[in-house]
Amino acid sequence: MSAGHSHDHGHAHDDHAHGHHELGFIRKWIFSTDHKVIGMQYTVTALVFLFFGFTLMMIMRWQLANPGHVIPFVGSMLSKQLYAGYMNLATEGVLLPEGYNALGAMHGTIMVFLGIVPLAVGGFGNFVMPLQIGAPDMAFPKLNMMSYWVFLPGGLIMLASFFMPGGAAQSGWTSYAPLSVINPGQTAWLVGMIFLITSSLLGSINFIVTIIHMRAPGLTMFRLPFFVWAQFVTAFLLLLAFPPLEAAGVMQLMDRLAGTSFFMPSGLWVSGKAAEWVGGGSPLLWQHLFWFLAHPEVYVLILPAMGIVAEVIANNTRKPLWGYRSMVYAAAFLGFMSFIVWAHHMFMTGMSTKISTFFQTTTMIISIPSVIILTALVISLWGGSIRFNTPMLFAIAFLPMFAIGGLTGLPLGLTSSDIHLHDTYYVIGHFHYVVAPGTIFGMFAGIYYWYPKATGRMMNETLGKLHFWPTFICMNCIFFPMLIQGMMGLSRRTYDPNIYQAGLASLKLHKMISWSAWIMAIAQLPFIFNFFVSMFAGKKVTENPWDSTTLEWAAPSPPPHGNFLTEPKAHRDPYVYSPPGRKDDFLPQHVVLEV
Amino acid sequence: MxxxxxxxxxxxxxxxxxxxxxxxxxxxxxxxxxxxxxxxxxxxxxxxxxxxxxxxxxxxxxxxxxxxxxxxxxxxxxxxxxxEKKVIYVMLGIAGMFFVVLMALPVVTETEVRSWLRALLMKYVP
Amino acid sequence: MDVAIPCQVKPHPVTGIANGKLAIWLFLASEVMLFGALFSSYILLRTNAETWPRGHDILSVPLATLNTAVLITSSVTMVMAWAQLMMGNFSKGRKYLAVTLSLACVFLVVKFFEYKDKFHHYQVWFNTPTMVAGHEVTTITGHIEEKTDDFIKFLPDPPKGHKAEAGHHEPIKIETSQIKRLSNYGPWHSNFFAVYFTMTGLHGLHVIGGIIVIGYLLGPGAKLWHRDRQFYINRIENTGLYWHFVDLVWIFLFPCLYLI
Missing domain, CATH: 1.10.287 (Helix Hairpins)
Structure with missing residues (x-):
């Protein structure tokens, strides 16, 4: 809210280009209220977190491929006892089971809550959405800034937990009680989560108000780009699904700090002793509340990626999206259904067959809107003169990857097959296909696509392709074997696969997966290089390098504070590509046709 | 401003x-x-x-x-x-739907709760 | 902020409200889900429990009734503040706002004494059934008068319904070896108190939040009235919406925790 500033700041938009030079470095880049800067802050922070989460996984992969061997490079570092009572992850260079658990829990938490969501919503949503709706900024710029500055401490607390007494959380990203209440390290996780939830709450309110109130004249809801719709549904999911987890987090914190027994059952024994808790609580209550958030969270992860892919596909096939309206309805229906499927994560908790039948049915129903969106995107490719640039490669790769991820989910949603597959590597393979080659490919497509808008320079195409192909191959070499391992019966949280016969048989696959993971790490180097060097050395672009139609391309690249030089107006649907009878093969939303 | x-x-x-x-x-x-x-x-x-x-x-x-x-x-x-304005009713309607699901959470999924409800119904519904 | 944000004060031509009001309602929707999850957990824990105390017996209904009255009154004064400002009476509006603020503080003070009472109220569970005041019991409640390593001097509560002759009971001495468990009425005592402290605590935090915002609008934030009257009234209205919601949550907490 701008009440604090009485000085009039040039409403004639021409002033914008040179009207803001008085902002110092700190106001412009650190405590900025500009949605684009906040979006970039989110993007860079989230990419760093993603890389960190990936590093944790690479250490775990060493243990899985070479159980009990000294970890190269970082083994001695992880074995150092920093202070008395410090939980080091390894001894004599070999990863400890507790260390493995901590790495696993933090990998999941960091990837989901500190990596993908901030990147997809905080990064892309913040940067692109106001531009696409033709708004000068978000509805509450200060709230937007606060959302980032609440997110960052939450993330730092999570990271710092590795160095706190008791170490990081060790109970999986799902933090199932009673284990999570007993294990050390969980308190920092819970405090961090409360920060993150607060941040996404502030963000989602801001998003919804911005989309409802700040669309450019003429930009009706059904003229919105699909990406904006995806962000709109996502914001509702964040708004309504996160508070129950916040409540559950508070209750778990009470269990840990105030000795309450919300999630602690009666008669609990811990390490051969009767537990101190009075009992009478319900461990299942945690699972219900957790999945009440975490299932909608899955759609928080995937919807923005679908939105990005839709933008990139429409642009690079040079034809309108096929079935735009059905995609919008499907996204809304997806959001609605995502609230009534959560218990399919809990078929094995002894729930009654009637209830599991209900959740099995809703789970099958929710696959329909996902398939509608995917089908619409695939049909959109039909008959297009496709430009195979880097963003398009990632966007096209998203389609089969997400399809594999989605289809492998069906056996998990059916109670009878879930009995065999529950908590095996199959589950890991399934959701990683959705999130890693699925969502992350969407994110990469978005970065390559909007990079020129953010910096005014293109990323290098050759390096982009050098990034895409090995990543694409490695992703499949990592996650496809996991599906096989899971069907062999390998339990997902095993520290040492050798202890089972099934594990022994899957060791070769583990070696293949681990090597692919390390090669994929190397394949990210061209991207990192490209990302930083292109800021100074990339080819300079004008406002619309991709010949695109949506409103963000009407603003200069990079857009100034306040975004547009003249207030944009939308005159038509978002994807008018190859309209008949015109010389150009695209007709932007803001262009006025002379009759 | x-x-x-x-x-x-x-x-x-x-x-x-x-x-x-x-x-x-x-x-x-x-x-x-x-x-x-x-x-x-x-x-x-x-x-x-x-x-x-x-x-x-x-x-x-x-x-x-x-x-x-x-x-x-x-x-x-x-x-x-x-x-109130329509937009607020719509927002609250959406929230209300999910609120109902949330309140059904203990009722639909806990076996004990269901038997308790059944006992209650047997007692009070002729 | 240097960028002019549309609909900050003026209602949006289609929705008919300004940004702030839409945002506060969305925030309240999320709050409904937050407290909804807690109520839902409460129902689940209570229906699963073998025994569940009646709040009436172990909490102070008179104090809670007083607090209910305080909070309802503060809601009325809040909406009156808005009405006065709408009619252009700045000073009257401020007075109502000040009353709201003080009632919010009164609520917290009463709550503080309620909490304090709980932390000084103890329950003892015996290892074996023990004779207390002519009855064989496994557990008694009351206050600790003296505590050493070997024994506690314990003043039992008068039996229910005999509050009139409260002066008659005497402190008893309980050996430490007789005690299976000793706990005050803190959140660790039982799931009832876990629910009680978590829900009222979270509600209390919301009251504190309200005090901060109302305090700001009464103090430094009031300057806005002279610069942009409508903007100030909007803020009062939105704060009011939040404050009524805090009242509304208490309206459910009060019977659920104290009366049934």
Whole structure:
């Protein structure tokens, strides 16, 4: 809210280009209220977190491929006892089971809550959405800034937990009680989560108000780009699904700090002793509340990626999206259904067959809107003169990857097959296909696509392709074997696969997966290089390098504070590509046709 | 900014003059006082009933019923939900749907809860 | 902020409300889900429990009734503040706002004494059934008068319904070896108190939040009235919506925790 500033700041938009030079470095880049800067802050922070989460996984992969061997490079570092009572992850260079658990829990938490969501919503949503709706900024710029500055401490607390007494959380990203209440390290996780939830709450309110109130004249809801719709549904999911987890987090914190027994059952024994808790609580209550958030969270992860892919596909096939309206309805229906499927994560908790039948049915129903969106995107490719640039490669790769991820989910949603597959590597393979080659490919497509808008320079195409192909191959070499391992019966949280016969048989696959993971790490180097060097050395672009139609391309690249030089107006649907009878093969939303 | 806001404020004032004239607000104030008295009376009733030591199910039904009336009064009159804009109803409708699911959470998924409900039904439904 | 944000003060031409009001309602929707999850957990824990105390017996209904009255009154004064400002009476509006603020503080003070009472109220569970005041019991409640390593001097509560002759009971001495468990009525005592402290605590935090915002609007934030009257009234209205919601949550907490 701008009440604090009485000085009039040039409403004639021409002033914008040179009207803001008085902002110092700190106001412009650190405590900025500009949605684009906040979006970039989110993007860079989230990419760093993603890389960190990936590093944790690479250490775990060493243990899985070479159980009990000294970890190269970082083994001695992880074995150092920093202070008395410090939980080091390894001894004599070999990863400890507790260390493995901590790495696993933090990998999941960091990837989901500190990596993908901030990147997809905080990064892309913040940067692109106001531009696409033709708004000068978000509805509450200060709230937007606060959302980032609440997110960052939450993330730092999570990271710092590795160095706190008791170490990081060790109970999986799902933090199932009673284990999570007993294990050390969980308190920092819970405090961090409360920060993150607060941040996404502030963000989602801001998003919804911005989309409802700040669309450019003429930009009706059904003229919105699909990406904006995806962000709109996502914001509702964040708004309504996160508070129950916040409540559950508070209750778990009470269990840990105030000795309450919300999630602690009666008669609990811990390490051969009767537990101190009075009992009478319900461990299942945690699972219900957790999945009440975490299932909608899955759609928080995937919807923005679908939105990005839709933008990139429409642009690079040079034809309108096929079935735009059905995609919008499907996204809304997806959001609605995502609230009534959560218990399919809990078929094995002894729930009654009637209830599991209900959740099995809703789970099958929710696959329909996902398939509608995917089908619409695939049909959109039909008959297009496709430009195979880097963003398009990632966007096209998203389609089969997400399809594999989605289809492998069906056996998990059916109670009878879930009995065999529950908590095996199959589950890991399934959701990683959705999130890693699925969502992350969407994110990469978005970065390559909007990079020129953010910096005014293109990323290098050759390096982009050098990034895409090995990543694409490695992703499949990592996650496809996991599906096989899971069907062999390998339990997902095993520290040492050798202890089972099934594990022994899957060791070769583990070696293949681990090597692919390390090669994929190397394949990210061209991207990192490209990302930083292109800021100074990339080819300079004008406002619309991709010949695109949506409103963000009407603003200069990079857009100034306040975004547009003249207030944009939308005159038509978002994807008018190859309209008949015109010389150009695209007709932007803001262009006025002379009759 | 200031120029912009003050013109905006004037516009709003002009646009809303009919609905928010001083006479209209005076009427509102009278409503608030009536609601205040009603809330006080309902509080007295619910506290009074709690001293009657009714059987648990009846006590719960009465207490929740009275609380719902009180909450509705606050929401309708103090929070002006009785004459709100459509967009707010839509938002609250969406939230309401998910709220119902959330409240069904213990009821649909805990075996003990279901047997408890069944026992309750057997007892009170002929 | 240097960028002019549309609909900050003026209602949006289509929705008919300004940004702030839409945002506060969205925030309240999320709050409904937050407290909804807690109520839902409460129902689940209570229906699963073998025994569940009646709040009436172990909490102070008179104090809670007083607090209910305080909070309802503060809701009325809040909406009156808005009405006065709408009629252009700045000073009257401020007075109502000040009353709201003080009632919010009164609520917290009463709550503080309620909490304090709980932390000084103890329950003792015996290892074996023990004779206390002519009855064989496994557990008694009351206050600790003296505590050493070997024994506690314990003043039992008068039996229910005998509050009139409260002066007659005497402190008893309980050996430490007799005690299976000793706990005050803190959140660790039982799931009832876990629910009680978590829900009222979270509600209390919301009251504190309200005090901060109302305090700001009464103090430094009031300057806005002279610069942009409508903007100030909007803020009062939105704060009011939040404050009524805090009241509304209490309206459900009060019977659920204290009366049934």
């Amino acid at each position: 200031s120029n912009h806001s003050s013109t905006a404020a004037k516009d709003t004032h002009a646009g809303h003059h009919d609905a928010h004239s001083p006479e209209e607000i005076q009427k509102h104030v009278r409503t608030y006082l009536v609601v205040f008295v009603a809330l006080g009376a309902l509080t007295a009733i619910t506290v009074g009933v709690s001293y009657l030591d009714l059987p648990p199910v009846k006590a719960i039904l009465v207490a929740v019923f009275v609380a719902s009336i009180k909450a509705s009064l606050v929401a309708l009159y103090f929070m002006h939900l009785i004459s």
